Amino acid sequence: MSDLREAPKPTPSRLKRLAGRWWRQQSPSRQDRFATMGPLVSVLLFLAAITSAFWYLRNEEIDRATEALHRDTEVAQQQIRLHLIENQEQLVRMARELVTRDIDAKEFMDQAATFQRERPEVRLVAWINAQREVRASQAVSTFHPETAPNGEIPEPALPVENQRSEAEAAFLAARDARQPLYSKPYNDAQGAPVFQLHVPLIDRHGFAGAIVVEYSIEALLRYFVPTEVTRRHAIAVLGPDQRVLTGTVNTPTQTQSNNTLAYQVPLAPLANGMQLRGQGFRTSIGLIGNTLFWMVVALSVLTVWMLLGTWRHMRRRGQIQKALVQETNFRRAMENSMLTGMRAMDMNGQVTYVNPAFCAMTGYSEAELVDGFPPFPYWPEDRIEENMRLLQQELQGRSPAGGIEVKVKRKDGSVFDARMYVSPLIDPKGQQTGWMTSMTNITEAKRIRDQLSASHERFTTVLEQLDAAVSVLSVQQGELLFTNRSYRLWFGGDAKGHEGLTSVGISPPFQTEGDDEVDTLSGLPTQELMESGAQPREVYIESLQMWFDVRSRYLQWTDGRLAQMLIATDITARRRIEEQAQQQAERAAATSRLITMGEMASSVAHELNQPLTAITNYCNGIVSRVRAGTIQTEDMIAALQKTARQAERAGQVIHRIRAFVKRSEPQRQASQAVDIVEDAVELAGIELRRRKVNIHTYVAQRLPPLMVDPILIEQVLMNLLKNAAEAIDNAQMPPSRRHIELRVVPKHSAEEGGVIEFSVTDTGPGMKEDVLARLYEAFFSTKVEGMGIGLSLCRSIIESHQGRIRAQNLYNGSSVTGCRFAVTLPVDLTQKAEGPSVPDVPMEAAVSNPNASSS
Known part of the structure; x- marks a missing residue:
């Protein structure tokens, strides 16, 4: 034990040294952070201490108020209890005198009157026998009993045999218990809360009746609760169901607010479930209503906010300072690394700063140049007067904006050409403190300029020999x-x-309005x-x-x-070749249309045969009925009208075919997509009906007009529809897959801009990948008798209209479900057509029934 030594306790000076050492070990940013967080933590601790103090004082106040309430409630209970016990003892004495025949009814009335006068809370004193008959009764003068249904005036609130009432229940309980009993509270005829005391009369023969005393609960509370108690608290009497019977003030019957204090005690010696409740109100409603507390909270929050604002401000200043240091280092590094020499002078011409590039150009060190006065050592001896004149112009602010070309002598004696630009130095107050000069070595630039001059002469010679x-x-x-x-x-x-x-x-497309439009330093026009x-x-x-x-x-x-x-x-020769190629393309297009009509000759003949047959039938029918005299005028008019419609139908077919195959010069005009589609579908419908292929068309409404040759676009659509029908028919597709869809919708893309897309989608077997790659080659065809110029011609027509044509297979998983050709033509989508498009259903119905007859 003697060898053990106590560990030395840290002294304040040692703690201070340790704290200082720990503080110095922290980085400046962490020191700033701790310095900022210290006051913030202090304010938060102060706020917590104030909150705790207010909370403690509030609880102390509640405890004092609760203790006072308990004391006053128990005082009121004791006063009522003593008074009731005193009354009960006197009534027991009166009952004993009645049993021993010491007093008769008259003397009982006198004692009852005296008893009632001394006790204002007593409403009734009655003597009843065992059969509940009233022998004597003394009631207050303000008591007014109710009238019974039989016209008799019963005694107020007395027990009645076989009647369920609180008085009857108390009478029976007193008879059975052979001791004084209190009834449960009830309301009398006037609605006032009362209760009764039944003192039984027991003689040698048994139960002989009872003395009934009725108490007013309100008077009992008013006369026997001390005034100082009611002044401080609200006292109320509650029934067995916790309902307020009466009270010194209006108190809530069910629930109390959070600011209410309550205390309940049994109302002895009643033993009938009645309770005495004292109720008080807290003078302080807690932290929320405490003005001083909230003032402290507001000041603390304001202090915290100001500290946070100060911290953010310091942080921003630190960031700005850091950025300034970085910017200064960056500018210094840039000045040190740049090839342009920089020289600063004050207003008297004394050199105050030179960068490394200036020293490298002249060969002199910074110590040899700074604080120097003219003439400077890098001035050539033969140009000192000229340089002195230029320096005076510089100090007077009259240097040309385009710079000054000068000769500069290096320390080794060599001379080079340089261009110097001068700008004023302005301090933060807006005052000029000197001049900044930038110097650039233009020796190499002058050599390059001379070479460019020679090159320009050679280039001019070349331009003279051009054919352009x-x-x-x-x-x-x-x-x-x-x-x-x-x-x-x-x-x-x-x-x-x-x-x-x-x-x-x-006149130029751009008018220059000042020197700002041209960069005089670089000599180039504006962007x-x-x-x-x-x-x-x-x-x-x-x-x-x-x-x-x-x-x-x-x-x-x-x-x-x-x-x-x-x-x-x-390009005259090229234009002539293009015109010849265009003429050949036009002849090829006309030939292709004739070939298409030739291939459709049988279909056209069948299409014309139906209306001609119908016309013949109508005419023969009219002639037969005219000869027989059985035709009426109305029937003849109807038959002639049907004949005219069939003739018009045949004429329209012939007109469309003639317009389609007619050779004319290409003429671009404003055309509506719906008209082109209608004509193409009408002609292609002949071939589609022959091959039993349905067509579904959809043309978007309010499309803008197209600047195209409608016949050429109609030829492209005809070719695509005819190829789709042939693909479906040759593949022998079932009826559910023998249909074509033609859609015309507007589109917009970043690549093509605004276009109208014509798409032809079939449900045929599709095309192989190698066929898709060679689809538009001239004289390439997948048909046995095909010439291979249809799709090639279609592509030429579309591209001549600045459009595009694309083909792709449609897939459902890995299986091909058809093919889709899409033709896009440029258009201005902001120009909308005024009329609606042709509806989808009528055009579909025109070609969906290949077996329909026109007759």
Whole structure:
């Protein structure tokens, strides 16, 4: 035990050193965080302490109020109890005198009157025998009994045999128990709550009756509860069912609020379930209603909010400071790494700063240049006067914006060309403190410029030998700045040839309104003007009978002026070849239509045979009935009308076929998609009915007009519908899969823009992948007797209208369920047609019944 030593307790100075060491080990950001969180934690602890103190005081107040309530309620109970016991003892004495015949009825009335006068709570004193007959009764003067149904006036609230009442129950209980008993509370004839005391009369023969005393509960509470108790608390008497019978104030009967204190005690010596309840109200309703508490909470919250705001502000300032340091380091690194030399001077011409690039250019160190005055050591000896003059212009702020070209001498004696730009140095207060000069070595740039000049001469020589006309026109002055030999050969030296090729005047598409439109430092035009080059276009010059492919762009001319350059290439031979190819394509299209009608000759003949047969039948029927004299005028008119309709039908078929096969020059016009579809379906319906193929059409409403040749588009649709019907018929598809769907809907995509899509979907066997790859090749066909020009011609027609045609197989899982051809034609979707489209059902019905007869 003697070897054990107590561990040294940490002294305050040691704790301070440990705390200081721990604090120094933390990073600055963590120190700032702890410094910010310390006041915040202190405020939160202060708020918690204040809340706990208020909570403790509130509980103390509740305990004091509860204790006072218990005391006052028990005092009231004791006062009532003592009074009732005293009354009961006197009544027992009166009952004993009645049993021993010491007093008669008159003397009983006198004693009852005296008993009642001294006790205002007693409403009735009655002497009844064992048969419940009243021997004597003394009631208060304000008591008014009710009248019985038989006209008699019964005694107030007395027991009646075989009647269920509280008085009868108390009478029977007193008779059986042979001792005084209290009845349960009830309401008298006036509605006041009362209860009775039954004191039995027991003689040597047994039960001889009872003295009945009726108490007013309200008077008992009013006269025997001390005034100081009722002044502090509300006292109420409750029945066995916890219902309030009476009270010093109006108290709730069922529930109390959270701010109410209550205490209940039995109302002895009644022993009938009645209880005395004391009720008090807390003077403080808790933390919520405490103004001082909420003021402390509000101030604490405001302090916390201000601390958090200060912390956020400090954090932002730290972030800004960090960003500023990073930006300063970045700028310093950029200045140190850039090839442009930077030199700062004050208003007197003394050098205050040079960057490493400036030192590298001149060969002098920073110590040799900073704080120096002119003449500077990097000035050549033969140019000191000139440089001094330029320096005076710089200090006076008269340096040209385009910079100054000077000679600079290195420390080793070599000289190089440089360009210097000057800008003022402004401090944070807006005052100029000096001048910043940037210097760039342009020796290599001058050499490159000389090489570019030589290259330009060679390039000009090349342009002179081109077969294309090249011209450059000044936009502002409208004069030719350059023309090559081909331009002069075709248009001479006049600017009208340039204007004719551009098809516009010589005014520029962009008017410059100030120096802001042109970057004087780089010598280039604005971005908008550089992007405004015209699209390649073909121009016909009637005077030369020649076609030119014209391309143009804007550029900055050597003297800084804005100019337009044109390159016009002779494409007359190519245009003639294209015209010949177009004529051949038109002849091929007409031939294809004739071939299509030739293939459909039998179907057309069958289609025309039906209306002609109907006409013959109607005419023969009319002739027979006219000869027999059995025809009426109305029947003849009806038959002639049907004959005319059949003739019109045959004429429409012939008209559509004639318009389809008629050879004419391609003519693009505003056409409605619904009209094209209607004509194509009407002609294709002949072939579809022969092959027993149904067609379902849908044309979207309010489509904009198409700028197309309707006959050519109709030919494409005819070809697609005919191919779909042949694919279904050759595959011998069942009736459930012998149908074609033609849909016309508007679409918009980023690739094509606004288009109208014609799609033909069949339920045939589809096409193989190798066939899809070669589908549009000329003279390639999957038919035994096919020529292989149908789809190739369709593609040419659609592409000539700036459209597209696509084909794809339709799949259900891995099995092919049909093929779909989609044709898209460009259109402006913002222009809506005014009329509705043709409905879907009538067009479908026109071709869905191949066996229908027209007669």
